[in-house]
Amino acid sequence: MSERHLLDSIARLVPPGSRVLDLGCGDGAMLAHLQATRGCTGYGVEIDDAEVQACLQRGVNVLQLNLEEGLTMFGDNAFDVVLQIDTLQHLRNAETMLRETARVGRIGVVAFPNFAHWPNRLAVLQGRMPVTKRLPYQWYDTPNIRVGTYADFEVLARRNGLTVEDGFGLHEGREVRMLPNLMASTAVFRFSK
Amino acid sequence: MIVTPVTYRFDQPLSLRGGAVLPAYELVVETYGTLNADKSNAVLVCHALNASHHVAGWHADASDQPLARSEGWWNNMIGPGKPVDTDRFFVIGVNNLGSCFGSTGPTHNNPATGQAWGADFPVVTVEDWVEAQARLLDAMGIQTLAAVMGGSLGGMQALAWTLQYPERVRHAVVVASAPNLTAENIAFNEVARRAIVTDPDFHGGHYLQHGTLPRRGLRIARMIGHITYLSDDVMNEKFGRALRTVDGEDPAAVAELAYRYTTQDVEFQIESYLRYQGDKFSEYFDANTYLLITRALDYFDPAREHGGSLGAALARAQAKFLLVSFSTDWRFSPARSREIVKALLDNRREVSYCEIDAPHGHDAFLLDDARYHAAVRSFFQHTVGAPQ
Numbered sequence: 001m002s003e004r005h006l007l008d009s010i011a012r013l014v015p016p017g018s019r020v021l022d023l024g025c026g027d028g029a030m031l032a033h034l035q036a037t038r039g040c041t042g043y044g045v046e047i048d049d050a051e052v053q054a055c056l057q058r059g060v061n062v063l064q065l066n067l068e069e070g071l072t073m074f075g076d077n078a079f080d081v082v083l084q085i086d087t088l089q090h091l092r093n094a095e096t097m098l099r100e101t102a103r104v105g106r107i108g109v110v111a112f113p114n115f116a117h118w119p120n121r122l123a124v125l126q127g128r129m130p131v132t133k134r135l136p137y138q139w140y141d142t143p144n145i146r147v148g149t150y151a152d153f154e155v156l157a158r159r160n161g162l163t164v165e166d167g168f169g170l171h172e173g174r175e176v177r178m179l180p181n182l183m184a185s186t187a188v189f190r191f192s193k
Numbered sequence: 194m195i196v197t198p199v200t201y202r203f204d205q206p207l208s209l210r211g212g213a214v215l216p217a218y219e220l221v222v223e224t225y226g227t228l229n230a231d232k233s234n235a236v237l238v239c240h241a242l243n244a245s246h247h248v249a250g251w252h253a254d255a256s257d258q259p260l261a262r263s264e265g266w267w268n269n270m271i272g273p274g275k276p277v278d279t280d281r282f283f284v285i286g287v288n289n290l291g292s293c294f295g296s297t298g299p300t301h302n303n304p305a306t307g308q309a310w311g312a313d314f315p316v317v318t319v320e321d322w323v324e325a326q327a328r329l330l331d332a333m334g335i336q337t338l339a340a341v342m343g344g345s346l347g348g349m350q351a352l353a354w355t356l357q358y359p360e361r362v363r364h365a366v367v368v369a370s371a372p373n374l375t376a377e378n379i380a381f382n383e384v385a386r387r388a389i390v391t392d393p394d395f396h397g398g399h400y401l402q403h404g405t406l407p408r409r410g411l412r413i414a415r416m417i418g419h420i421t422y423l424s425d426d427v428m429n430e431k432f433g434r435a436l437r438t439v440d441g442e443d444p445a446a447v448a449e450l451a452y453r454y455t456t457q458d459v460e461f462q463i464e465s466y467l468r469y470q471g472d473k474f475s476e477y478f479d480a481n482t483y484l485l486i487t488r489a490l491d492y493f494d495p496a497r498e499h500g501g502s503l504g505a506a507l508a509r510a511q512a513k514f515l516l517v518s519f520s521t522d523w524r525f526s527p528a529r530s531r532e533i534v535k536a537l538l539d540n541r542r543e544v545s546y547c548e549i550d551a552p553h554g555h556d557a558f559l560l561d562d563a564r565y566h567a568a569v570r571s572f573f574q575h576t577v578g579a580p581q
Contacts, residue, residue, distance in 0.1 A: 019541075043538070049549075049550075052547055052568070053567050053568060053571060055545070056547075056567075056568055056572055056575065056576075057571045057575055059576050059579055061545050062545050063534065063544070063545065063546045064546055064548045065531075065546070065548070073531065073534065073535050075538075078538070078539075
């Protein structure tokens with residue numbers, strides 16, 4: 001996924017001036033982008049030492065915490081927007097985290113690899129797990145322990161009483177609004193309680 | 194980097210939290226680097242229990258060469274090109290009141306009696322230290338600190354600075370610290386204090402007038418402290434169950450089963466290590482200072498005046514924070530640092546937090562760890578040093 005396009009596509013979902021919590025913030029590029037272009041403030045949460053260091057080098061606020069231990073650090077509605085960009089698929093307690101995201105933020109934004117993208121379907125039809133640019137790992141070494149589809153997320157959101165305000169796919173740097181479950185390698189949702 | 198301490202005298206009385214008044218006092222100070230023209234690059238370093246103003250560099254011997262074993266206690270952190278870069282920042286080390294390294298303390302004479310203060314030196318708190326240091330900044334013409342930083346008790350002091358003088362602190366670096374001591378922590382301090390006070394040479398704290406020192410008590414106090422600053426893992430790795438070796442004895446010759454079956458002699462290496470640390474400490478540290486500083490630790494609790502709410506207590510803070518904790522530090526555990534982080538988040542303050550996975554227990558804050566030092570370096574380069 002083109003880093004720049006991802007930043008822009010997601011940033012558009014974040015109202016200017018928002019107080020943002022970025023769960024699994026990586027090197028802090030998204031937060032730095034939101035601060036520079038949309039006047040946002042906030043914090044990233046990250047567990048990896050090297051990524052935490054990268055955030056500090058950008059001058060972005062970063063909290064080294066393990067998301068598997070929950071979001072008890074953060075109060076109800078403490079943030080305007082909570083981001084989970086390529087984070088959900090790494091979490092054992094993905095559903096709990098989704099609910100927690102909705103608890104601490106007024107708006108939640110998630111992005112994750114869409115397992116129902118047609119090349120993935122084709123691979124599985126041929127009897128093999130997909131290995132693509134978006135899902136580059138073998139089945140036995142993938143960190144993506146929660147594989148789901150665009151359509152699956154809509155069901156999960158409904159089940160947890162969340163309102164999907166916007167949903168679309170991303171592929172090769174473009175937004176995909178036609179048949180995203182089939183045509184997009186990444187699923188993006190903006191939701192609220 | 195050769196440094197020479199300087200003494201500042203303050204003749205305006207200092208009212209202490211405990212109700213006593215110090216009629217006058219002196220603070221011993223070292224500085225590193227150069228204060229810039231608008232006096233905006235000052236970094237105050239607060240020290241922990243047994244440290245001093247001698248933060249970095251070396252003291253000079255008679256021929257102006259670095260004196261052996263005179264390295265500052267945070268010399269791996271502070272200096273030219275180090276994480277806190279003295280080519281860029283003006284760093285101030287200051288010895289706390291009540292200490293035994295030069296600032297006014299129990300080994301100094303009480304002007305009212307002409308005798309050493311001893312046990313009559315008033316109880317001082319972390320907040321008192323901050324007040325005393327604020328006057329030091331006034332004397333130096335520094336209105337605002339670029340940063341205040343410290344580890345352990347020094348971290349508490351850095352936190353206290355952000356609450357007592359929020360407008361004078363732009364950044365705070367709080368390492369391996371806590372918002373107060375737990376009961377277990379107070380308990381360790383109390384064991385140390387009882388060891389000192391029950392030493393027959395203590396003489397109610399007036400041992401100097403008796404021409405003696407409560408060395409036995411100090412040794413035990415230090416041994417207890419030392420155990421709590423290390424982790425089980427690091428102690429096992431360093432000493433394990435290895436038996437003592439006598440000078441000149443080949444360690445390999447001390448066979449696994451060569452117990453001496455003695456109850457009072459040193460048998461295991463950890464014992465001889467602790468005894469050595471205790472002996473060394475009892476030769477240079479003042480017993481009354483140990484009592485005073487452990488008490489300052491016990492009393493520190495900013496939430497107390499706010500019904501126990503740390504969030505309410507930290508509402509005053511304006512600084513941007515960096516907090517660092519170490520995974521195996523059980524005396525000032527990561528959970529305690531996270532309490533401070535949470536209280537800052539609740540107040541929407543800017544904060545970064547690093548939890549360093551290090552094996553060394555509480556001592557890690559003094560050691561050279563690449564991730565820890567990189568975090569502090571980045572914070573100073575990109576946040577403290579960012580254009581205002």
